Amino acid sequence: MDGFSTYKYYLAMKFHFTVKGYDVFKHQGRVRANQKNYEEKNLRVRMEQLGRRFSSAKDAVSFFLACNLYDADVFNDSDATQAHAKWKKRTEMMTQFILDELSDVRPSLEPLSIAKLVSGGQLSYETAVALNRALGIAQKIQEDFIYSKIGDKITKLDKFVRYDESKIEKFIQEEYGQTA
Secondary structure, three states: OOHHHHHHHHHHHHHHHHOOOOOOOOOOOOOOOOHHHHHHOOOHHHHHHHHHHOOOHHHHHHHHHHHHHOOOOOOOHHHHHHHHHHHHHHHHOHHHHHHHHHHHHOOOOOHHHHHHHHHOOOOOHHHHHHHHHHHOOHHHHHHOOOOHHHHHHHHHHHHHOOOOHHHHHHHHHHHHOOOO
């Protein structure tokens, strides 16, 4: 993959997580970027390096998703590579990861309680996405001034997280006695 294509994926994922009106799915990853401006930017060398590493668009999206999700610096190779490895490991066994985290943390199902746990690093965004799908908590979190960015990130991450929803709903029903 060439550097300019990599740069466009970088921008699309950055905008998805930082610009309120931009949705990478709705816009199909399209961004306004031109070759001339790209050539003038300092990040061109890094994008060329990353482009050689990716064999497909899916790899690029996964990499930039991980960097945005785990707040890793794309320009720090070690930091970004660790974030990407973490994302890939979790996606391979997402359902089990979420079930294990829910069992270990045993969060209250109150939206702001979940936001506090995510903010403190005790609960992952992936598990928060699962709880949002089951209980619809993101909107209440977004309404809170302090935790609104966490609610936004949960919403933006939703379409990327894949797991067996029926197993999570069954777990919530059994452990909390609450219908999802």
